[in-house]
Amino acid sequence: xxxxxxxxxxxxxxxxxxxxxxxxxxxxxxxxxxxxxxxxxxxxxxxxxxxxxxxxxxxxxxxxxxxxxxxxxxxxxxxxxxxxxxxxxxxxxxxxxxxxxxxxxxxxxxxxxxxxxx
Amino acid sequence: xxxxxxxxxxxxxxxxxxxxxxxxxxxxxxxxxxxxxxxxxxxxxxxxxxxxxxxxxxxxxxxxxxxxxxxxxxxxxxxxxxxxxxxxxxxxxxxxxxxxxxxxxxx
Numbered sequence: 001x002x003x004x005x006x007x008x009x010x011x012x013x014x015x016x017x018x019x020x021x022x023x024x025x026x027x028x029x030x031x032x033x034x035x036x037x038x039x040x041x042x043x044x045x046x047x048x049x050x051x052x053x054x055x056x057x058x059x060x061x062x063x064x065x066x067x068x069x070x071x072x073x074x075x076x077x078x079x080x081x082x083x084x085x086x087x088x089x090x091x092x093x094x095x096x097x098x099x100x101x102x103x104x105x106x107x108x109x110x111x112x113x114x115x116x117x118x
Numbered sequence: 119x120x121x122x123x124x125x126x127x128x129x130x131x132x133x134x135x136x137x138x139x140x141x142x143x144x145x146x147x148x149x150x151x152x153x154x155x156x157x158x159x160x161x162x163x164x165x166x167x168x169x170x171x172x173x174x175x176x177x178x179x180x181x182x183x184x185x186x187x188x189x190x191x192x193x194x195x196x197x198x199x200x201x202x203x204x205x206x207x208x209x210x211x212x213x214x215x216x217x218x219x220x221x222x223x224x225x
Contacts, residue, residue: 047207047214059212060213062119095162104209105152110160
């Protein structure tokens, strides 16, 4: 059974940095592209970016690429999202996602809530 | 960026009704469109991919179709468990983009 478990969310002050993690199990992590998506309190869904199975290539939403970095550790079956200089508009639930070939966003984690506030 | 316009933004329908939700693309995306169902407290669930293909485990009352740049998710006979927000996603080109969602409720 595919499982994606995010962690690292919480209350963070504006301007701070935060690193989210997603531990994967139930599939061969190193075989698949992975993605991050967030949902704002107003229910807007936003694609953040994705990373190739070997970590050699990433894509980002243009509005986030200067502050967010996606990485992975295939030995640990773990996906990461490094967030820097966070702003109030980064308040959202962040989802870790497994992509199957031809089936985008096939499996989603339960999400981790990030709240940016002073 | 490709914009997806979903309509209506919200709707309510009766049990057993045939319901269609629409997603219109600002540019050609072929069939690279998928649909997701999101219920409170749960992660989004894939329903349709490549415009018309049913995802694993999705009931056959759901279907997807395309007419030009208009895409539809249809529920042939609405059930109470179908209450949710439905989002479309285009994955034809980066950046991937979502529609704003349609909130579906039962009358």
